[in-house]
Amino acid sequence: MKSTNIYLTSIGTGYDLSNSVFSPDGRNFQVEYAMKAVENGGTSIGIKCKDGIVLACEKIINSKLLVPGKNKRIQTVDRHLGVVYSGLLPDGRHFVNRCREESQSFKSIFKIPIPVPNLLDRIGLYVQNYTCYNSVRPFGIVGIIGGIDDNGSHLYMVEPSGSFWGYSGAATGKGRQIAKSELEKLKFDDLNIKDAIKQAARIISLAHEDNKDKDYELEISWCSKEFTNGKHEFIPIELLEEAKKFAEEDEGDEDEDEEEGEGEGEGEGEDTEMN
Amino acid sequence: MNHDPYYWGRPSDEVYGQYNYNIANAKNVEQHNQNNSNFPKMNTQQPIITGTSVISSKFKNGIIIAADNVGSYGSLMRFNNIERLIKVGSQTIVGISGDISDLQYIQRILDELEIQQEVYDNDGGDFLIAPNVHEYLSRVMYNRRSNMNPLWNSIIVAGFDSEKKPFLRYVDLLGVTYHASTIATGFGSHLAIPLLRNLIPENKDYINVNEEQAKKVIEDSMRVLFYRDARSGEVYSYAVIRLNEETGKIEFEFNKKTKVEDQKWRFAKDIRGYGSTQH
Amino acid sequence: MNQVQTTVASEYSSEINKIPIEHRFNPYSDNGGTVLGIAGKDFAVLAGDTRQSEGYSIQSRYEKKIHNVGDNILMTANGFAADGVELIDQFKQQLKWYKFDNQNQKLKIGSAARYIQHLLYNKRFFPFYVHTLIAGLDDDGKGAIYSYDPVGSYEREQCRAGGAAASLIMPFLDNQVNFKNQMIPGTNENKTIEFLELDEVIKLVRDAFTSAGERHIYVGDGLEILIVTKEGVRTEYYPLKRD
Numbered sequence: 001m002k003s004t005n006i007y008l009t010s011i012g013t014g015y016d017l018s019n020s021v022f023s024p025d026g027r028n029f030q031v032e033y034a035m036k037a038v039e040n041g042g043t044s045i046g047i048k049c050k051d052g053i054v055l056a057c058e059k060i061i062n063s064k065l066l067v068p069g070k071n072k073r074i075q076t077v078d079r080h081l082g083v084v085y086s087g088l089l090p091d092g093r094h095f096v097n098r099c100r101e102e103s104q105s106f107k108s109i110f111k112i113p114i115p116v117p118n119l120l121d122r123i124g125l126y127v128q129n130y131t132c133y134n135s136v137r138p139f140g141i142v143g144i145i146g147g148i149d150d151n152g153s154h155l156y157m158v159e160p161s162g163s164f165w166g167y168s169g170a171a172t173g174k175g176r177q178i179a180k181s182e183l184e185k186l187k188f189d190d191l192n193i194k195d196a197i198k199q200a201a202r203i204i205s206l207a208h209e210d211n212k213d214k215d216y217e218l219e220i221s222w223c224s225k226e227f228t229n230g231k232h233e234f235i236p237i238e239l240l241e242e243a244k245k246f247a248e249e250d251e252g253d254e255d256e257d258e259e260e261g262e263g264e265g266e267g268e269g270e271d272t273e274m275n
Numbered sequence: 276m277n278h279d280p281y282y283w284g285r286p287s288d289e290v291y292g293q294y295n296y297n298i299a300n301a302k303n304v305e306q307h308n309q310n311n312s313n314f315p316k317m318n319t320q321q322p323i324i325t326g327t328s329v330i331s332s333k334f335k336n337g338i339i340i341a342a343d344n345v346g347s348y349g350s351l352m353r354f355n356n357i358e359r360l361i362k363v364g365s366q367t368i369v370g371i372s373g374d375i376s377d378l379q380y381i382q383r384i385l386d387e388l389e390i391q392q393e394v395y396d397n398d399g400g401d402f403l404i405a406p407n408v409h410e411y412l413s414r415v416m417y418n419r420r421s422n423m424n425p426l427w428n429s430i431i432v433a434g435f436d437s438e439k440k441p442f443l444r445y446v447d448l449l450g451v452t453y454h455a456s457t458i459a460t461g462f463g464s465h466l467a468i469p470l471l472r473n474l475i476p477e478n479k480d481y482i483n484v485n486e487e488q489a490k491k492v493i494e495d496s497m498r499v500l501f502y503r504d505a506r507s508g509e510v511y512s513y514a515v516i517r518l519n520e521e522t523g524k525i526e527f528e529f530n531k532k533t534k535v536e537d538q539k540w541r542f543a544k545d546i547r548g549y550g551s552t553q554h
Numbered sequence: 555m556n557q558v559q560t561t562v563a564s565e566y567s568s569e570i571n572k573i574p575i576e577h578r579f580n581p582y583s584d585n586g587g588t589v590l591g592i593a594g595k596d597f598a599v600l601a602g603d604t605r606q607s608e609g610y611s612i613q614s615r616y617e618k619k620i621h622n623v624g625d626n627i628l629m630t631a632n633g634f635a636a637d638g639v640e641l642i643d644q645f646k647q648q649l650k651w652y653k654f655d656n657q658n659q660k661l662k663i664g665s666a667a668r669y670i671q672h673l674l675y676n677k678r679f680f681p682f683y684v685h686t687l688i689a690g691l692d693d694d695g696k697g698a699i700y701s702y703d704p705v706g707s708y709e710r711e712q713c714r715a716g717g718a719a720a721s722l723i724m725p726f727l728d729n730q731v732n733f734k735n736q737m738i739p740g741t742n743e744n745k746t747i748e749f750l751e752l753d754e755v756i757k758l759v760r761d762a763f764t765s766a767g768e769r770h771i772y773v774g775d776g777l778e779i780l781i782v783t784k785e786g787v788r789t790e791y792y793p794l795k796r797d
Contacts, residue, residue, distance in 0.1 A: 072396060075395070075396060076394050076395060076396070078390065078394065079390065079394055100395065104387055104390070107386075108383060108387070318579070319579070320579055417636055417640060420581050420636070421581070421680070423579060423581060425579060425581075445613070449581065449582070449583055449634075449636050450636035450639075450640070451583065451585060451608070451613075451634075451635045451636045452635070452636070452639065453606050453613045453614040453617045453635070454614060454616075454617060455613070455614040455615065455616075464611050464613075465611070468611075477615070478614075478615065478616050
């Protein structure tokens with residue numbers, strides 16, 4: 001694989017040991033390694049549709065002793081804002097805490113809930129800071145932040161480098177390639193939020209295919225003017241069950257598409273990520 | 276090392292001495308540590324814009340609380356659109372009299388409290404109830420008075436306790452707290468409390484009083500306050516929180532822009548003296 | 555007379571004036587009420603009225619003032635209510651930590667007494683404005699009352715009244731509990747001190763509070779007596795005049 005070569009050439013040169021030091025060809029290897037940590041995490045996705053956003057994640061169950069339905073991976077930052085992330089969980093917790101501090105600070109100064117792009121400006125800056133000093137390491141997560149503000153619904157993805165992009169559909173974690181290619185097939189312009197939930201369940205289930213030996217729990221949250229009054233909440237249990245059923249029924253017919261998509265996605269993904 | 280990113284990359288104090296904040300004219304950084312102000316630190320010594328009484332009463336299966344919408348600047352009626360009843364969580368009302376800017380600060384910290392307790396990762400945990408809100412506020416009020424920097428307010432917290440019994444408790448700028456079945460702040464403690472205690476003579480007697488009775492006495496009290504408290508207003512808000520005994524659910528009713536009814540001014544025509552021009 | 559000159563801001567922020575500052579905020583108030591503790595041979599009682607007032611207003615006719623803080627210790631801090639609540643909260647919190655750090659060992663009344671001295675004395679430059687009393691049983695099972703001034707000076711006593719009507723009740727207690735100024739009839743000798751029984755003590759306490767309630771505006775509404783014996787703590791309540 002192309003990527004393996006790139007890493008091999010860097011090992012031992014010393015440029016991969018520290019943040020705040022570029023390699024001669026202008027790369028910060030610590031940031032790229034952080035991305036590797038993300039690539040092993042459970043899949044997270046986000047979908048933006050015209051009447052809201054949906055976040056979903058594949059929560060890998062590492063022990064049968066964990067209480068089902070608890071230990072949530074999707075978190076709420078402010079009433080109107082949700083976050084899901086893949087990668088190192090404690091890094092994610094810290095990331096969410098910072099998002100919450102920024103949101104409360106904004107609200108305390110300006111009275112209104114923080115607009116989503118504004119939060120991303122701030123949080124992007126914060127994440128970027130962790131790539132500039134040799135006493136710290138970058139965040140080992142990619143975060144997907146979704147929410148509703150006065151300008152409608154927003155969906156963003158923040159990377160360990162601190163860069164963030166707005167998306168219609170975002171995916172990260174182990175199954176991101178499959179998820180991305182599935183997301184690309186969605187018609188975001190006329191997707192309504194209830195269908196988006198079903199699609200999210202289906203995509204997470206597909207993305208889990210490669211990781212079948214591990215059990216997972218599906219978490220889905222939404223944020224919609226119509227159904228949650230603009231609040232970020234977990235979807236009601238009936239909707240979750242319905243979505244799961246939809247995903248199961250769909251699984252049979254999707255086999256072929258999925259393999260195709262995977263191949264395509266892999267190529268594309270490597271290009272963008274290693275650039 | 277100091278892990279706040281704003282400190283990263285600074286020369287360490289031990290080696291290079293205190294960081295010189297005037298470098299690059301960075302005057303806005305760390306102002307709180309510099310203390311180079313020309314003025315002594317000043318704290319609130321008196322309220323500025325004020326809200327008058329808040330009055331409240333328990334009844335058999337709930338609680339009622341009322342406050343008018345006036346914000347006074349001394350004897351000037353500066354505002355008539357101040358909402359002094361704040362909803363916290365799903366079943367608690369905080370009624371605030373005293374300084375309005377401090378009221379707005381309290382409103383803000385209560386919103387932050389609500390977000391922290393109810394929005395963040397509430398994984399099937401407890402939700403905020405009135406005793407929680409009161410305890411929080413009383414800690415804030417007592418700490419502020421202990422720093423000689425009080426929040427100039429009297430506050431009534433109304434709601435239900437964990438056993439779904441009506442809860443009513445007071446806290447003020449000194450951190451003094453108490454409970455009773457009828458509580459009123461400010462002028463209300465002189466004018467409304469006698470009417471309320473007439474309905475509910477002893478704390479436990481609130482169980483013999485129904486919502487209509489309590490509401491009537493609250494309305495009467497608001498009228499008396501409007502007659503005799505020069506800082507009161509004709510328009511007020513009131514909230515009723517009741518336990519529906521059939522469904523076991525707590526119902527919340529928030530009424531705004533209520534007017535003082537049944538005012539009687541016929542005596543006015545007979546007034547002589549006191550600057551009246553009538554003969 | 556020299557007035558204190560202090561710098562304050564005027565409306566024009568660049569202009570500095572030297573004028574005396576008037577500090578209007580008074581962090582204390584008096585919430586009235588009175589408390590009383592009496593130690594017996596194998597029991598101790600701590601009693602207080604249940605009225606809380608501010609100025610001429612009665613804030614509450616029933617606000618708990620005597621607290622069972624655990625480990626068979628009763629505590630009250632009468633005066634400025636907010637400080638009283640804070641002191642008792644701090645002590646309860648520390649008692650929890652004491653038990654946690656010491657294999658759940660019971661806190662002796664003498665240790666509790668000394669500890670409360672520290673709580674009060676540490677804040678001597680901004681004192682808790684309260685008269686503190688604690689009651690419990692000592693190592694020999696005898697009743698013990700400790701009383702404090704606001705800055706932590708303390709002493710073990712047989713009986714003590716504190717709060718608004720302390721000056722009304724204390725002489726009565728001196729006479730009835732410690733038999734001060736009581737002579738044995740027909741002789742020139744003072745009556746010797748002997749322990750009172752619980753029922754006698756309760757009678758004394760009730761009389762003390764009904765009398766104080768007649769004469770003092772800050773006393774009334776209800777009397778709550780907490781009794782500590784080796785069996786534990788029990789509470790009695792008697793109404794008082796509400797005027």
